[in-house]
Amino acid sequence: MIEAQGLTKRYGGKTAVDELSFTVRPGLVTGFLGPNGSGKSTTMRLVLGLDTPTSGTVTVAGLPYHQLPNAPRTVGALLDAKAVHGGRSAHSHLLCLAQLAGLPRRRVDEVLAVVGLTDVAGHRSGGFSLGMGQRLGIAAALLGDPQVLLFDEPVNGLDPEGIHWVRQLMRGLAAEGRTVFVSSHLMSEMAVTADHLIVIGRGRLLADLSTKEFIDRHSAGFARVRTTTGADAVHEREQLTGVLRAAGAEVLAEPDGALRVSGLPLSRISDLAWEAKLRLYELSPHQASLEEAYMRLTHDSVEYRSAEDAPAPGELAQVAA
């Protein structure tokens, strides 16, 4: 269980985390979503006591982090995979962490086997690939057999096989009743991994709901409808738009001339077109992607947005004149 209450962190004049309150419950994988720079990593550091909050509190298993009697036996964390001295072997790295928690030496071999690094245990971790580094970081998180696990962007740089492995691992840990808190900026990844989602933007809480709820709420279906492409195309399109709106549908024009219709079943759209004597060239069902829904949700809080580089047509005309 992780509980944050009014958690706030300011660096100088910049607010990285703003009055954040949430609860991460055991037995679930909780996804922590937000665009780059939204405060995910800062929140993780606040949970782990690495940074001190400007105001507010956060507890793990009921205690502030630094009051945990033996942190690795309660909490395991993967921050960034490169938070490792590259000159040290994987085995020595894990051994020095195991010793901090008073764990026996054989536990190091156990977690090395779990993450599949037994064969390279004696190699310096500086020579590891990104994927191997992630596995080493996960091994460190698992050392103390903790009830609470935090993973900061665990699938970054992993190949599909590695992503699948991490996903299975996190679900397995949650199924054992542990608290699993995993940050990501990829909605698609969280949709298949997380049971619950906490979405933040610019350090503020945007959403705190189950993944199912998020999908139900944000990925409502719509239909793409296209009328004929003849001389009357524009007229027919306007006519159909009127008919559909009169029947209660929401209609948006798409750039390619199709209509995006939501709120009516496909059969009803077809009937209405038939009654208005309009021929349809396309009537297809679509599902709004979660990625789109997520981007709409976080759109206003994206820190670094790419700007349009091309000057507006008016400006070009002015230059030409």
Next chain:
Amino acid sequence: MSLEALPTAPSLPRPQPQPESHPRARLGNALASEWTKIRSVQSTIWTLAAMFALILGIGLLADAYDDGRVNGDAYLSNGLGGFIVGQIPVVTLGVLVVTSEYGTGMIRTTLTAYPRRASLLTAKAMVFFGLALVLGILATGLQLLGGMVLLSGQGTDPTGGQALLAVVGGGLYLALIGLFALAVGTLLRHSAGAIAVMLGLLLLPFILALFMPTGPREALLTYSPINMSASMYSDGTGSMGGWPLLAVLAAATAVVLAGAYAALRRRDV
């Protein structure tokens, strides 16, 4: 994304065991961990090997050069040249014990696993100080012993007190100046910066003193690390002897270390 792909939520979460049921992490755990850390990186091997090579190598070369031309003088001070340069790798190791963790990001892993920061710094300081003291005494002792064997009967053997100061005092000096560097590394969190500061502290007072009027010159010379080093082997400049100067170094180290504790406790990682 289909709903089938979602994991089925487990029916009943297991009750969480109380954190109190775990054995509390203690300083002993941190000491074991820091000992594993310091002996599992190449920089420890290289810096300590360099210390031995400089103290023993230069000292014994001076002894060998003196063979046959000692003329009844004490040959104890033959060890001084190697001792002065031999402290540079010790200082480097002291800095790296802390800054290598910041440079690699390991510090976040360490403090996540052991959030009691003061206790962690104590463990680092004790492990480094112990290692530097034992190996420092070994290096200065072997150097003196080598000189006594090479030049036996040729000069005046050092008295027991002189030998104790050169060997044990020398070892203590190396461990203390290294601990001072460890504290500076904790304050600056940057390898190159902290090593540069330490080299400045080792060399600058002695050089600056040459351009000073008499009053400040005496003080700078007396408390310069080079004069402190010289005092382990001879009388040195000023009226203070070797042991009182070691006490001064210990006090200065304590002050910087106190600053390091305060900074580590207060700062975000």
